[in-house]
Amino acid sequence: MHSVCTSGKNNPPVKMHVTTYVSGALNTLQLVQTSKTFPKLVCLPDGVTYEQAVDIFCKFLEEQPEQRSKNSAILIVAALARAFPCPN
Secondary structure: OHHHHHHHHHOHHHHHHHHHHHHHHHHHHHHHHOOOOOOOOOOOOOOOOHHHHHHHHHHHHHHOHHHOOOOHHHHHHHHHHHHOOOOO
């Protein structure tokens, strides 16, 4: 996904690919977090856009090159958890 993030900056179809992937992961995360069965991993503030989530994810991949081979959905959650941690 890192290559998609970097090549998507000036390529709208590629940017749409990463945005669609991140939005799906974000929607799933929000759905799972409404359940009382799973711990809340991310505390998203109201109004966070898909574009912001994509920027956070792509920045995370840029700053954490050793993580890039891991599952992208897991990395999206990790990136968002770092950006929007829940209070202890």
